[in-house]
Amino acid sequence: MKCKKVQRLLPLMAGDELPRPKAFKLRTHLHRCPVCRREYEKYVLLVQQTRKWLAEDRVDWEKREWPQALKEVIREKESRRPSMVPWPFPKGWAFALMVGVVLLITALVVRPPFLEKIGIKPMSTDSAKVEALKAVKEGEQQEVVSMTMVSKETGLKIVWFFNKNFDLEERH
Amino acid sequence: MWMKDEDTLIEEVLQGNHSSFEPLLQPYRQGFLTMAYRMTGNMEEAKEVCQEALFKMFRYLGSFKKGRSFKTWAYRIVMNTSFDFLREKKKIEKVLEVQKRSFVFENSDAEKRVWNREIREKIQNVLHILTPKEKAVFLLRDGEGLSVWEASKVLGCSQMSIRTHLSRARQKMRGHFEKKNLFGSNEVET
Numbered sequence: 001m002k003c004k005k006v007q008r009l010l011p012l013m014a015g016d017e018l019p020r021p022k023a024f025k026l027r028t029h030l031h032r033c034p035v036c037r038r039e040y041e042k043y044v045l046l047v048q049q050t051r052k053w054l055a056e057d058r059v060d061w062e063k064r065e066w067p068q069a070l071k072e073v074i075r076e077k078e079s080r081r082p083s084m085v086p087w088p089f090p091k092g093w094a095f096a097l098m099v100g101v102v103l104l105i106t107a108l109v110v111r112p113p114f115l116e117k118i119g120i121k122p123m124s125t126d127s128a129k130v131e132a133l134k135a136v137k138e139g140e141q142q143e144v145v146s147m148t149m150v151s152k153e154t155g156l157k158i159v160w161f162f163n164k165n166f167d168l169e170e171r172h
Numbered sequence: 173m174w175m176k177d178e179d180t181l182i183e184e185v186l187q188g189n190h191s192s193f194e195p196l197l198q199p200y201r202q203g204f205l206t207m208a209y210r211m212t213g214n215m216e217e218a219k220e221v222c223q224e225a226l227f228k229m230f231r232y233l234g235s236f237k238k239g240r241s242f243k244t245w246a247y248r249i250v251m252n253t254s255f256d257f258l259r260e261k262k263k264i265e266k267v268l269e270v271q272k273r274s275f276v277f278e279n280s281d282a283e284k285r286v287w288n289r290e291i292r293e294k295i296q297n298v299l300h301i302l303t304p305k306e307k308a309v310f311l312l313r314d315g316e317g318l319s320v321w322e323a324s325k326v327l328g329c330s331q332m333s334i335r336t337h338l339s340r341a342r343q344k345m346r347g348h349f350e351k352k353n354l355f356g357s358n359e360v361e362t
Contacts, residue, residue, distance in 0.1 A: 011342035012335055015313065017320050046346055047314065049354070050298065054315040057291045058206045059215070066201055067194065069219075073226045074190045 001029045006036050014043035144169075178242045185233055193230060200243065203316050204250050210299060210311050211254040225253040244325040247318070251308060251326055258304070294354070301348050306341040309334055 006029050012018050013026050030037045061069070145166070150157040161169045184192035197204075204225065209218035228249050236245055299307050305327075312323040313334075320338075324331045348354075 008339075011339040011346070015338065015342070017313070017335060017338060042346065043342060046342060046349055049349075050295075050310075050345065051314045053291050053295050054311070057295055058202055059209050059218075060202045061205055061219075065219070069223055069226060070194050070197070072223065073230050074193065076227060 001025055003029075003033060003036055006030070006033070007039055010036070010040050010043050014040060014047045179238060182233060182236060182238075182242065185230075196242075197226070197229070197246070200246055204246070207247070207250055207311060207316060208254050210295070210315065211251075211304075211308070212257065213296070213299075217257065221253050221257050222250070224257075225250045228253065241322065241325065244318075244322050247312065247316070247322075247326045248328070251312075255304070255308075297352075298345055298348060301344050302341050306337045306344070309337040310341045310345075313338055 006026055009018060009026055013023060030040055145162045147160045148157060163169050178196060181192045181196040204222050205218055208221040209215055212218050212221060229246055302310060308327060309323055312318045312326055320331050320334050323334045
């Protein structure tokens with residue numbers, strides 16, 4: 001191992017975070033390289049010092065705070081009443097996707113007006129128009145007027161024909 | 173006194189025996205608060221973070237998988253809650269300011285609480301130079317004594333990433349130590 005590589009690994013060597021085979025190689029190098037050894041000792045000192053400080057300066061809850069905090073947690077949970085049963089769908093995204101597809105299919109099948117919004121007109125409207133035009137063409141030129149009503153919900157259509165005196169005519 | 177193991181305590185809590193929640197968390201109570209305090213730099217905020225983390229632990233205990241480490245699961249919740257807290261208040265860049273202000277407040281209280289002001293200041297100065305991720309890795313490893321594997325589970329990243337951040341943190345701290353002459357005449361303890 002070269003000094004450059006060794007020195008890159010020294011911060012981890014000092015904290016004992018290197019895998020054993022690598023640590024062994026490093027130790028071998030340190031035995032014969034005084035420069036790297038000095039560096040290593042500095043890192044060891046740093047790790048020892050910071051760990052000592054962190055151990056000496058730990059904070060703790062005050063006597064009554066800890067049980068009080070736990071009590072509040074339990075009380076809050078009981079008031080919200082969430083389930084402790086684990087979520088049955090470990091892959092939430094797959095479940096959401098499935099629900100989305102089902103909703104889309106439902107919307108397409110059950111709600112024809114939705115089709116109009118995406119450019120597909122329901123059959124009922126088109127066929128009503130064609131029949132009304134056909135009726136006008138077959139009639140006595142301008143002397144016949146027709147009025148068509150189509151139910152959006154059921155697609156049911158009613159066509160009324162009137163003569164030039166606006167009298168209702170019967171047609172089949 | 174015979175101590176119940178964590179799995180038994182978890183099972184009891186899930187069955188509705190809420191009094192088992194306290195002994196389950198007892199070994200980590202100091203660690204959680206210390207960790208949150210060092211992440212936020214303020215005692216009141218640390219308690220707030222811990223309270224929220226405890227609530228999440230209690231709420232989602234049902235999703236804890238048996239056979240896994242409760243310690244890493246619980247620390248992960250504390251760490252994520254700390255990060256959420258900092259992110260929410262857009263404090264990540266301002267943490268240092270907050271820490272300095274909290275010092276002024278807590279230093280005046282230090283004698284009552286028997287905390288070593290000098291050491292605390294040194295720690296905060298060291299943490300000051302680290303990024304949030306480096307700080308988290310450093311505190312988990314050197315402060316809480318978690319292994320590299322445990323820290324990787326807590327932070328949800330690879331062991332390689334933990335090593336990289338830890339190495340970088342120590343290099344930065346080394347520079348800081350030399351600059352402030354903190355190595356002094358100390359000898360390496362063997």
